[in-house]
Amino acid sequence: MSALTQTGTPTGRLTGGRASWAMQTAEVCRRWTVDLVRQPWGLGVSVIQPVIWIVLFGNVFQSIATVPGFGPGDYLTFLVPGILMMTVLYSGAWAGTGFIEDIRSGVMDRLLSSPVSRSSLVAGQLAQQLLMAAVQGVIVLGIGWLAGARYDGGVLGLVVALVASLLLAAAFCSLSAAVALLARDQTALIGISTIVVLPATFLSTALMPVALLPSWVESVARYNPLTWATEIGRTAMSTDVDWGLVATRGALLTVLAALVAAWSVAAMRTYQKSL
Amino acid sequence: MPPTHAVEATGLVKTYPGGRGRPDVRALDGLTLTVPAGTVHGLLGPNGAGKSTTTRVLTTLSRASAGEARVAGHDVVRHADQVRRSIGYVSQGTGADVLLTPRENLAMTARLRGASRSASLDRAAELLDRFGLADAADRRTGVLSGGMRRKLDVALGLVDAPQVLFLDEPTTGLDPEARASMWAEIRRLAGEDALTVVLTTHYLEEADRLADGLSIIDRGRVVAAGSPDELKAAFAGDTLTVDLVEPDADLVRSVAAGIAGLGDVVVHVEGPAGRLVARTPDGPAVVGPTIAALQAAGVRHGAVGVSRPTLDDVYLRHAGRSWTSAESAPAVETAAEVAR
Numbered sequence: 001m002s003a004l005t006q007t008g009t010p011t012g013r014l015t016g017g018r019a020s021w022a023m024q025t026a027e028v029c030r031r032w033t034v035d036l037v038r039q040p041w042g043l044g045v046s047v048i049q050p051v052i053w054i055v056l057f058g059n060v061f062q063s064i065a066t067v068p069g070f071g072p073g074d075y076l077t078f079l080v081p082g083i084l085m086m087t088v089l090y091s092g093a094w095a096g097t098g099f100i101e102d103i104r105s106g107v108m109d110r111l112l113s114s115p116v117s118r119s120s121l122v123a124g125q126l127a128q129q130l131l132m133a134a135v136q137g138v139i140v141l142g143i144g145w146l147a148g149a150r151y152d153g154g155v156l157g158l159v160v161a162l163v164a165s166l167l168l169a170a171a172f173c174s175l176s177a178a179v180a181l182l183a184r185d186q187t188a189l190i191g192i193s194t195i196v197v198l199p200a201t202f203l204s205t206a207l208m209p210v211a212l213l214p215s216w217v218e219s220v221a222r223y224n225p226l227t228w229a230t231e232i233g234r235t236a237m238s239t240d241v242d243w244g245l246v247a248t249r250g251a252l253l254t255v256l257a258a259l260v261a262a263w264s265v266a267a268m269r270t271y272q273k274s275l
Numbered sequence: 276m277p278p279t280h281a282v283e284a285t286g287l288v289k290t291y292p293g294g295r296g297r298p299d300v301r302a303l304d305g306l307t308l309t310v311p312a313g314t315v316h317g318l319l320g321p322n323g324a325g326k327s328t329t330t331r332v333l334t335t336l337s338r339a340s341a342g343e344a345r346v347a348g349h350d351v352v353r354h355a356d357q358v359r360r361s362i363g364y365v366s367q368g369t370g371a372d373v374l375l376t377p378r379e380n381l382a383m384t385a386r387l388r389g390a391s392r393s394a395s396l397d398r399a400a401e402l403l404d405r406f407g408l409a410d411a412a413d414r415r416t417g418v419l420s421g422g423m424r425r426k427l428d429v430a431l432g433l434v435d436a437p438q439v440l441f442l443d444e445p446t447t448g449l450d451p452e453a454r455a456s457m458w459a460e461i462r463r464l465a466g467e468d469a470l471t472v473v474l475t476t477h478y479l480e481e482a483d484r485l486a487d488g489l490s491i492i493d494r495g496r497v498v499a500a501g502s503p504d505e506l507k508a509a510f511a512g513d514t515l516t517v518d519l520v521e522p523d524a525d526l527v528r529s530v531a532a533g534i535a536g537l538g539d540v541v542v543h544v545e546g547p548a549g550r551l552v553a554r555t556p557d558g559p560a561v562v563g564p565t566i567a568a569l570q571a572a573g574v575r576h577g578a579v580g581v582s583r584p585t586l587d588d589v590y591l592r593h594a595g596r597s598w599t600s601a602e603s604a605p606a607v608e609t610a611a612e613v614a615r
Contacts, residue, residue, distance in 0.1 A: 013435060013436050014385055014388050014389055014390040014394060014395075014398065014434070014435050014436075019386065019387055019388060019389035019390075020389075023386065023389070024387055027383055027386045027387050028387075030383075031372065031375065031383055034374070034375060034379070035372065035374045035375070038374045038415075039374070104368075105368055105369055105373070106366045106367065106368020106369050106370050107368075107369070107370060107371070107372055109331075109336055109364070109366040109368065109370070110364060110365075110366060110370035110431065111387075112335075112336055113334040113335060113336050113359060113362065113364040113366075114359055114364075114384070114387065114388065115356055115359040115360045115388065116387050116388075272336070273338065275331060275336050275337040275338075
């Protein structure tokens with residue numbers, strides 16, 4: 001019964017109505033990628049933001065490198081791994097926007113009433129966010145190089161730093177997605193941006209070496225995922241890589257990302273139960 | 276062997292938390308519904324009656340607080356995944372991504388349901404042709420007219436050849452031309468074998484034209500069911516309608532009670548205007564006596580009309596209030612929307 005009726009309406013089923021999880025996830029990811037590319041403003045801002053940061057922080061805080069306790073090297077080279085991590089943090093805070101838009105428009109209703117895996121809706125969106133974070137990361141490293149930063153760790157160091165930034169992105173995008181699905185309100189995401197991300201930036205070693213932080217900030221910064229990712233980036237991009245640090249901080253970030261991602265999938269189910 | 280009933284729902288109850296100390300909102304209050312396979316079934320009621328909530332329970336989006344439902348032979352809770360594979364759902368909102376083109380929206384939906392890339396593009400092309408969207412196929416959905424977007428929504432519901440298609444207020448917000456075009460599409464769908472269409476509407480005319488069977492829903496319950504003709508046939512004779520100006524309802528009732536040949540008298544008053552509606556075996560014969568009796572009692576009136584029974588009369592009888600007054604007090608569903 002795959003023939004068409006006279007009016008041309010399909011009567012045949014599509015392969016039994018079942019797509020693999022990977023195929024669904026890939027399709028969801030593709031959809032969000034196309035959406036992103038068709039919103040040039042959003043894309044433009046996410047590229048321009050790190051440029052502004054590198055120029056602003058790089059100039060305003062330049063003299064930090066002359067403060068005793070900063071250590072060897074110039075501030076820009078010190079700054080780039082921090083800006084790399086900050087970039088994915090600030091983009092990630094908005095990752096849930098698409099879900100709120102889908103809930104508002106009715107797209108979410110249609111998807112949830114179809115045989116699509118709930119976790120693939122979350123995972124596909126996360127995959128797109130990570131793709132974007134990777135592109136942003138490469139751009140940040142490129143701009144940093146043009147501005148004068150030097151990466152002594154070579155290609156391997158850059159790859160390790162990018163992987164760390166993606167783990168951090170996974171955690172924060174999932175946080176944003178979970179909050180979006182639970183609060184269903186754009187203003188809640190503004191809350192993440194101001195209450196979580198902004199303080200996290202200053203309670204970390206992204207902009208300031210640990211030796212120059214006040215002691216209470218230093219003890220908070222030790223538990224800050226932004227610090228973990230920045231530490232990985234800095235050591236991996238230096239001549240003398242501390243692989244122990246990369247391993248421990250990498251493990252912490254992986255566990256965190258996995259936990260928050262699981263929470264975001266649970267939030268999708270909670271959302272449906274509330275309907 | 277397909278089930279003979281596309282939808283069987285028994286005693287559906289759905290409550291939403293009222294929030295901030297308010298009592299729970301009871302959107303469905305023991306709703307029971309049967310839809311024979313292969314028919315177009317209308318869920319008719321004013322805004323807030325519980326039509327959309329019913330649709331959301333039947334499409335597995337919402338879970339009923341009590342009661343059971345089977346769609347295409349599958350339980351909506353225990354076998355939600357099989358239900359989802361057997362249905363298409365066109366919600367009140369748009370179901371399409373406005374940044375994608377109609378073709379991309381259709382192909383994505385097919386892909387998510389397991390079609391290969393080429394099969395999904397074929398299916399998209401078929402549906403675009405079928406719904407007259409071929410010329411707009413590669414423009415962004417967001418720039419299309421309301422009528423085109425609504426057609427795309429219905430096409431999206433048909434991507435995987437469902438057994439049951441749910442259309443939640445498919446023509447709300449469309450201009451008359453687009454509405455007529457959508458009606459033609461739905462009638463064409465109705466002609467297809469094996470497709471059951473469950474349609475919610477608050478337009479009496481729409482239900483009358485499209486539905487084989489109707490369930491009239493009021494305050495979360497089905498208050499009457501049958502074909503439009505059956506429902507109207509329960510009203511032998513004509514309907515007499517008299518518009519009233521600043522009426523005294525009790526006086527009008529007592530006057531009407533004294534007129535031979537008037538039955539089922541309903542007087543309802545909204546602000547300064549009122550209306551007398553009554554059943555009569557012979558409409559033209561009672562017009563004169565009615566006017567005379569009202570004028571003798573000093574009741575000011577406007578137009579007097581006689582009509583064949585309409586679904587509005589059916590609704591008035593079963594819901595105990597007129598369509599227009601029910602529409603102006605959309606209590607339940609709006610509160611539920613807020614609670615969500």
